[in-house]
Amino acid sequence: MEAAERVNSAARIGAEKMDEEDETVEEIRQMSGYGGDVIVVGGFPAAESESESESDLAAAEIMVIWAIQGPTSFAPNALVAQSSLELRLDACGHSLSILQSPCSLNTPGVTGSVMWDSGVVLGKFLEHSVDSKVLSLEGKKIVELGSGCGLVGCIAALLGGNVVLTDLPDRLRLLKKNIQTNLHRGNTRGSATVQELVWGDDPDPDLIEPFPDYVLGSDVIYSEEAVHHLVKTLLQLCGDQTTIFLSGELRNDAVLEYFLETALKDFAIGRVEQTQWHPDYHSRRVVLYVLEKKSKRCLIDDSSLNQSY
Numbered sequence: 001m002e003a004a005e006r007v008n009s010a011a012r013i014g015a016e017k018m019d020e021e022d023e024t025v026e027e028i029r030q031m032s033g034y035g036g037d038v039i040v041v042g043g044f045p046a047a048e049s050e051s052e053s054e055s056d057l058a059a060a061e062i063m064v065i066w067a068i069q070g071p072t073s074f075a076p077n078a079l080v081a082q083s084s085l086e087l088r089l090d091a092c093g094h095s096l097s098i099l100q101s102p103c104s105l106n107t108p109g110v111t112g113s114v115m116w117d118s119g120v121v122l123g124k125f126l127e128h129s130v131d132s133k134v135l136s137l138e139g140k141k142i143v144e145l146g147s148g149c150g151l152v153g154c155i156a157a158l159l160g161g162n163v164v165l166t167d168l169p170d171r172l173r174l175l176k177k178n179i180q181t182n183l184h185r186g187n188t189r190g191s192a193t194v195q196e197l198v199w200g201d202d203p204d205p206d207l208i209e210p211f212p213d214y215v216l217g218s219d220v221i222y223s224e225e226a227v228h229h230l231v232k233t234l235l236q237l238c239g240d241q242t243t244i245f246l247s248g249e250l251r252n253d254a255v256l257e258y259f260l261e262t263a264l265k266d267f268a269i270g271r272v273e274q275t276q277w278h279p280d281y282h283s284r285r286v287v288l289y290v291l292e293k294k295s296k297r298c299l300i301d302d303s304s305l306n307q308s309y
């Protein structure tokens, strides 16, 4: 081999090796309350990632998700108009009318008076997953945290769930109004009620006796101070058969990383890829996680472990 050929060949092999090292191995699993695939973030028994610390797993997830989705912090909500008094959305064969109170956003600490993209994504994901038969909410007990204007809980009730929508005490009036406007006996397969639940406070016994089948939350991971209270409430609401769906907005990597690190101590966490969301309701600023308490056998079957490169 000529010297120049040898150099080229060495360079090619080096580049291939670097490419191989750059490739991330994604572990794919299924969780018991959701039949679609999830990408393992961490906390599963017998997972490759089991030996890594929660902080390493959380940091790795933040690197991956920001690299894949490249969210821009200045991008406005794409799926909701927060200055409008009403959000109209078709879901489950109904035209929903979700009332918003844009001026309340000026009150410090108030965030649930308008809808957020991650709420629309989660609501439409639930509808799409039920239609695709990877999820069934019929007759299931569901608790939603930080319901805000109530779109997600309304969709879950239309899909047959018996839903308790919860929020801070001063957020319940708009929530009740939106339920009355959108859900009535003739159109709802399930049911919806509203209850106060402040994260970190002990939940009313009726919320946990029996434990819910599903806990939902959209855009509830947005403040570092609230993370411990939120995770405490998630733990209090979760039995061995409870599955949590949380959608979040990719605005602040530090807050999301802190949440993942804290939650991974007690929960197995998987990420739902955008290919499994409702095809018309995507956003690079939104991420969707499924959580189950670590004490349970999260796996349907160890053989469902696949690897893709």
Ligand SMILES: C[S@@+](CC[C@H](N)C(=O)[O-])C[C@H]1O[C@@H](n2cnc3c(N)ncnc32)[C@H](O)[C@@H]1O
Binding pocket: 111, 112, 113, 114, 115, 116, 117, 118, 119, 120, 145, 146, 147, 148, 149, 150, 166, 167, 168, 171, 197, 198, 199, 217, 218, 219, 220, 222, 226, 229
């Ligand atoms: C950004 S909003 C999201 C609202 C709605 N889920 C959505 O996607 O449009 C966050 C929600 O969490 C609620 N929240 C914030 N801190 C809370 C706490 N400590 N306890 C209960 N709810 C809280 C807020 O009132 C608000 O409704």
